Every structure is written in C-alpha cells, then in structure tokens.
Amino acid sequence: MGHGDCVRLSRTNLSKVAIGLSVVLAGFNAGAIARPNPAAGAQTGQQQESDDPVLSHRPLPKPKGLLIPEGKIKLDVVVDDSAGKPVEGLQPWDFKILDNGQPRKVLSFRAYDGVTVMPDPPVEVILVLDTLNLPFQQVAFVREEIDEFLRHDGGKLKQPLTLILLTDAGIRFQPRPSTDGNAIASVVDGIKGSVSVINSAMGGDGYVERFQRSAKAMDNIAQNEARKPGRKLLIWVGPGWPMLNRPSDGYSDKEQRRNFDNIVELSTALRLARITAYSVAPSSAANPNALLYKNFLNAVKTYRDADFGNMALKVLATQTGGRVLGPDNDLVKQINRCIEDANAFYRISFDPPVAEHADEYHDLKVTVDKPGAMVRTNSGYYNQLAGH
Structure with missing residues (x-):
C-alpha cells in the first residue's frame, strides 16, 4: 500500500466514538438472588440472649492476600x-x-x-464475532463453532459471557453478561452472513477502512468495560484487522504523533478495564504474513517509534498477557483454552x-x-x- 493508504486516527476519534450504539442483540435477565435479611424473624424491641451464641451464617472465604490499599x-x-x-x-x-x-x-x-477462592465479581468473558474481517465463506462455519461452544453442557456456561458482533455497520452488543449459553446461542443463530461493502474491490482504501473501524471497536469495548469492576477475558474470533504498510516516504511528524496518541490510549484503556485479549482464528485466516505481528511487539517509547502495526490484534493479545491461537478449525478448543485462564490467577x-x-x-x-x-x-x- 502507498502512503495514501495510511490511517489518520486521533485520540479524539477513538475516545469520542459513542459506545451507546443500538442494542439489537437480545438481553438476558439474570435471576434475582435472594439476600438474607438479618432482621427477619426477630421480634422488634426484644433482646435476644443466649448462653452459647452461634453464628447465623459462615462468611465466604476471603481471597488470600495482603489486605492493604492497592498500588x-x-x-x-x-x-x-x-x-x-x-x-x-x-x-x-x-x-x-x-x-x-x-x-x-x-x-x-x-x-x-x-x-476455594473465586474472583468477585466473576471473571467475564467477552466473545467478539468479527464478521467485518472474516471472509464471507467462513462466517457460517464460525457461527456453528460458537453455537457448539455455547450449547455444550446443556448451555450452562462456566463464566458470565457477553456477546459482541462487529460488522461493517459497527458493533452491536449484548446488554449484560449471562451464563445462559442456550439463550446466547439463539442470538448467534439469527446472525446472517452478508457480503461486506468493505471488500477487496476497494483496494487499499478497504484495508484502511477496516483498520479504522476495528481499532475504534476495540477502543470502544475497552472504554465501556473500564466502567465495570472485575477482570475480563476478551476473545476475538477472526483473523484480526489489516496490518497497514508504512508509506514508502514514511509518516509525517503529525501522523506519527497521532499514531502514538492512539497507541497510548488503547494500551491504557485495556489495562484499566482489566482486559486480557485473545486472538482466535479459523484455518481460513492462515496466510504467509501470519507472524508479521511479531515485528511490532517492541515497546513504543516515543512517537517516532509508532506504527499502525503496534495496534494489531495479536500484538494487543500478547501485550495484555493473553494468547494467540490458531489458525485451525477447532474453534471450540481454542475458546476453551482461553477460558482456562479465568479463575486461577x-x-x-x-x-x-x-x-x-x-x-x-x-x-x-x-x-x-x-x-x-x-x-x-x-x-x-x-x-x-x-x-x-
């Protein structure tokens, strides 16, 4: 790609993209949990006395650790x-x-x-189905694999899960996490594959557009999740967005600074949201440049070091402590390997x-x-x- 294909994102562009997109995926109501009322059954104004008092309940075990303020x-x-x-x-x-x-x-x-010691709140799994960057022919197969994962064990998920769909029209997301895999699978079943309007016929402009929309979607997810407590595992199903070529005459100083601002913002947002990212890909994602992302794992210390490749999906997965899995067609196994990281940490x-x-x-x-x-x-x- 030539220098005309470079992306001009800015910190403002990323952070101001509204996360309040139309919620079109089905929501799932979590069953209400009855909370014990310590006053229940007690007589008002009556003093309770006992020669051998006992605890009314045994408190849940506390996480083993140093109970001092965090750094x-x-x-x-x-x-x-x-x-x-x-x-x-x-x-x-x-x-x-x-x-x-x-x-x-x-x-x-x-x-x-x-x-014996579980995270509170439970670790959330965020499953991103990326039809923007998946080949059209693979969307149906990926949906089937996700459906199999969700319906396993009678649809009882081990972790609360939020489904996010990325298309050329933007991102759509499930309003709240759920452990009802069958309910989420019914939503996945309703996702229809369609030929993206952002395709190879657009040439370099298509790569740029996919990069922009994908990077914004990742930043939106991070900004939204930062408002919620707890740890999250973000499992991105798809090959990831294009790794744009550096222009032959390099970037301008202004472009370099914009790239650096975007990298700082996205890296910080993922850390503050407690997101660990994972890259999960089907065999169709195999390509000669599959390991190209390793060239962008070095630290971006100054704006002169910044490149679009530093925001690639596999780079983010590696830098957040996640995994890069695939490509192979056992997506269920790949997803389960990611979730193995959920509770022992x-x-x-x-x-x-x-x-x-x-x-x-x-x-x-x-x-x-x-x-x-x-x-x-x-x-x-x-x-x-x-x-x-």
Whole structure:
C-alpha cells in the first residue's frame, strides 16, 4: 500500500466514538438472588440472649492476600507450569516486579485458585464475532463453532459471557453478561452472513477502512468495560484487522504523533478495564504474513517509534498477557483454552516512580521463584505526570 493508504486516527476519534450504539442483540435477565435479611424473624424491641451464641451464617472465604490499599499499577497475573497447568500456592515474596529493569515492591496481593477462592465479581468473558474481517465463506462455519461452544453442557456456561458482533455497520452488543449459553446461542443463530461493502474491490482504501473501524471497536469495548469492576477475558474470533504498510516516504511528524496518541490510549484503556485479549482464528485466516505481528511487539517509547502495526490484534493479545491461537478449525478448543485462564490467577499491585514527562513508557517484567514457571501479564504501561 502507498502512503495514501495510511490511517489518520486521533485520540479524539477513538475516545469520542459513542459506545451507546443500538442494542439489537437480545438481553438476558439474570435471576434475582435472594439476600438474607438479618432482621427477619426477630421480634422488634426484644433482646435476644443466649448462653452459647452461634453464628447465623459462615462468611465466604476471603481471597488470600495482603489486605492493604492497592498500588497505582494493578496487574492480573497468570502463572503456568511447563505443562500449561496453573501454578497455585504462590506467596507475595515469590513474585519479582521489574519496572524498566528496577525492582518494585509488591504492595498488595490476592491469590485465586478457582475452587476455594473465586474472583468477585466473576471473571467475564467477552466473545467478539468479527464478521467485518472474516471472509464471507467462513462466517457460517464460525457461527456453528460458537453455537457448539455455547450449547455444550446443556448451555450452562462456566463464566458470565457477553456477546459482541462487529460488522461493517459497527458493533452491536449484548446488554449484560449471562451464563445462559442456550439463550446466547439463539442470538448467534439469527446472525446472517452478508457480503461486506468493505471488500477487496476497494483496494487499499478497504484495508484502511477496516483498520479504522476495528481499532475504534476495540477502543470502544475497552472504554465501556473500564466502567465495570472485575477482570475480563476478551476473545476475538477472526483473523484480526489489516496490518497497514508504512508509506514508502514514511509518516509525517503529525501522523506519527497521532499514531502514538492512539497507541497510548488503547494500551491504557485495556489495562484499566482489566482486559486480557485473545486472538482466535479459523484455518481460513492462515496466510504467509501470519507472524508479521511479531515485528511490532517492541515497546513504543516515543512517537517516532509508532506504527499502525503496534495496534494489531495479536500484538494487543500478547501485550495484555493473553494468547494467540490458531489458525485451525477447532474453534471450540481454542475458546476453551482461553477460558482456562479465568479463575486461577494472582492480583498484584505496585506504585510507579514519579514520571518525568507525560506518556512515559515503562517496560514490565514479572517473574516468580519457581523453576519452569511461565508468567503472563501486561508487558508495559504508560506512566503519567502527577495529577493526570
């Protein structure tokens, strides 16, 4: 692609895209949970006395951890052994945080094992069906795979799930998470494939348009999820958006700064929303450039380093501590592998140093004192001046 194909996004363009799009996917009403009334059955004004008082209920176990205020930078950390199984029982002193190569003190710590200690609120799964970037011939197959995943085990999902549909008309989303897989599957069944108006006949302009709409959709999701508490696993089903070529004469200074602003905004929004991204792709997504994203994993420290490839789906998945899976046609297995990360993880925090300037990039490396352990979490963050 030539230099005319470059995208001119801005921080304003990304952040001001309204997330309040028309909600056309079916909503699911969660069953009301009865809450115990401590005054129920008690007689007003009557003093209750007992020689041997007992607890009326046993409180739920609290997450194991240091009950002190969290630091400014908070991380969800997945630790696996060499076989890919969660490493449990770690303590705060097992973790080492390196921020730009300098050690940082772990200020708060939570350990979740998915059995005795569960996250509260539960980890949410956000399943994005990306028909904007999927070949038309593959939409029906992908729908069938998602339907099989949702209806497994009688439609009882292990995690609350939100369905999002990305088309050339924008994004449509389920208004609230649900564990009713059958109900969500009925919505998926109603999704009809159609030939996108943004296609190869548009040439380079089509690539640019798909990039713009996809990047905006990811930013919209992150901005919306940042309003909600809890951790989220965002599973993007599709090949991802195009990785645009750098113009032969390079970017202008203004374009470089816009790219950098967009990268900072999207990276920060995903971290604050506690989103870990995953790339799940069918075999049709296989192409000679499948590993090209690895060229854009390096830190974007200044605006001169910024490129559109730094906002590619697989780059975001890697940098948020997620996975890049596929391409293969067992999408059910790929989705389930992503969800394995849901409930066994650690929550740690630390305070960053004082920033010397706005959007100051810091490289992060978290390790644990266990042989063969593999750690996945955010690979970096942008530090800001005090008061920002």
